[in-house]
Amino acid sequence: MSETIVLGDVKLALVRKQVKHVHLTVHPPTGAVTLVAPKGTRTEVARAYAISRLGWIRRQQQQLAAQARETPRQFIERESHYVWGRRYLLSVGESSERPKVEISHRRLRLTVRPGSSITKRKEVMYEWQRAQLHAVVPALIAKWEARLGVRVSGYYLQRMKTRWGSCNPIKSNIRLNTELVKKPRDLLEYVVVHEMAHLLAPSHKDGFIALLEKHWPQWRESRLELNALPLSAEDWSDRKLK
Numbered sequence: 001m002s003e004t005i006v007l008g009d010v011k012l013a014l015v016r017k018q019v020k021h022v023h024l025t026v027h028p029p030t031g032a033v034t035l036v037a038p039k040g041t042r043t044e045v046a047r048a049y050a051i052s053r054l055g056w057i058r059r060q061q062q063q064l065a066a067q068a069r070e071t072p073r074q075f076i077e078r079e080s081h082y083v084w085g086r087r088y089l090l091s092v093g094e095s096s097e098r099p100k101v102e103i104s105h106r107r108l109r110l111t112v113r114p115g116s117s118i119t120k121r122k123e124v125m126y127e128w129q130r131a132q133l134h135a136v137v138p139a140l141i142a143k144w145e146a147r148l149g150v151r152v153s154g155y156y157l158q159r160m161k162t163r164w165g166s167c168n169p170i171k172s173n174i175r176l177n178t179e180l181v182k183k184p185r186d187l188l189e190y191v192v193v194h195e196m197a198h199l200l201a202p203s204h205k206d207g208f209i210a211l212l213e214k215h216w217p218q219w220r221e222s223r224l225e226l227n228a229l230p231l232s233a234e235d236w237s238d239r240k241l242k
Contacts (some may be wrong), residue, residue: 002014002015002034003015003036003043005020005046005047005050007047007050007054009052009059010033010050010057010061011033012033012034012035012050012055012057012180013032013033013034013035014035014037014043014046015034015035015036015037016036016037016038016039016180017036017038017039018038018039018230019037019038019040020038021038022035022036022037022038022041022046022049022057022139023035024049024050024053024117025033025162026060026061026064027055027161027162030064031060031064031065032059032070033057035049035050036048041183048074065229073122074118075092075118075121075125076090076091076092077090077091077092078090078091079120080174081125081183082183083103083129083132083181083182084181084183084184084185085181085182085183085185085187086106087106088106088108089106089107089108089229090107090108090109090110091107091108091109091123091157092109092110092111092112093108093109093112093163094111094112094113094114094115094116095111095112095113095114096113096114097111099112099113099120099124099213100115101109101124101125101126101128101180105124105187109205110124110125113122126178129178129181129182130157130178130181131179132181133157133176133180133181134157136156136185136188137176137188137192137234138155140188140189140192141174141192141196143157144172144192144193144194144196144215147194148196148197148200148211148215148216148242150157150172150196150197150199150200151172152173152174152196152199153171153172153173154170154173155173155174155175156173156175156176156187157175157176157178158175158176158177158178158180159177159178159179160177160178160179163177164176164177164179164180164191164226165177165180165191165192165194166167166181166195167196167198167199167202169199169202171199172199174192174196174198175195176188176191176195177191177199178190184225184227186222187225187226190216190219190222190223190226192215192224193212193215193216193219194212194219197215198210
């Protein structure tokens with residue numbers, strides 16, 4: 001159960017969980033704010049913390065408000081879709097054969113069974129996008145294992161609400177947002193490097209920044225470009241907090 005904290009024009013959902021530290025998140029695309037605090041945290045303490053971060057919250061909300069958003073995809077003829085940062089026009093065909101997606105110069109062809117719903121078309125496209133990522137991620141991991149001197153036990157692809165990636169240093173695995181298939185390949189590589197660097201430096205403190213400066217010196221530019229690209233139109237407002 002969450003509690004609402006109101007700070008002028010900013011509303012926060014306060015969630016108490018079995019965590020050690022406070023986590024403050026501004027969620028795309030609407031800018032909703034969640035403050036996750038350890039169990040037993042008093043409301044006035046959480047409120048004071050939120051006030052201290054109010055400037056940061058407003059900046060994040062402003063960035064989200066200014067950021068371009070995709071309109072909801074309908075998976076219909078001549079609709080725009082992005083693959084590796086390039087815009088493609090979709091063509092849709094029907095066949096009794098197995099559904100598939102094919103890519104050519106500036107065209108994506110989606111073939112589905114007759115009468116397939118938008119939901120089914122979306123599923124076919126999503127599985128194809130995952131396949132594109134699986135085709136390139138292992139080589140990127142191998143490349144950066146050698147450069148960073150680390151070992152990744154495995155990687156996972158999933159839809160993620162607020163992150164492009166995450167790392168579990170204890171299990172030595174990383175997770176990547178499937179939306180990365182829509183971004184330029186160098187930005188996917190940046191996220192891979194970023195998450196693998198956490199195997200050496202779990203936090204975002206000086207040691208981590210030094211690693212990025214050494215191995216991906218343009219990391220600030222990559223981060224800005226990644227966060228300036230269009231957001232998915234998916235509405236996360238009704239999703240349960242994790």
